[in-house]
Amino acid sequence: MIQQERCKGDDHEDNDYVEERCQSCGKRMTNVKYIYTNLDDGNYYCKKCVNTYDIKALPCAEMNY
Numbered sequence: 001m002i003q004q005e006r007c008k009g010d011d012h013e014d015n016d017y018v019e020e021r022c023q024s025c026g027k028r029m030t031n032v033k034y035i036y037t038n039l040d041d042g043n044y045y046c047k048k049c050v051n052t053y054d055i056k057a058l059p060c061a062e063m064n065y
Contacts, residue, residue: 018060022050032060 023043036057
């Protein structure tokens with residue numbers, strides 16, 4: 001499944017809820033509002049890790065489809 005499809009959710013009816021784990025700390029994330037996608041490698045990160053490690057990322061909820 002491509003990255004943008006994963007951000008939309010599995011059922012494509014409820015686009016706000018998916019399940020991913022932060023690539024850095026392993027935190028379980030279920031809402032696209034709190035899942036960030038690294039623009040360089042496509043991995044998923046939580047907001048805390050994005051801020052702590054200065055990762056160039058966008059929230060999944062703001063990605064253009």
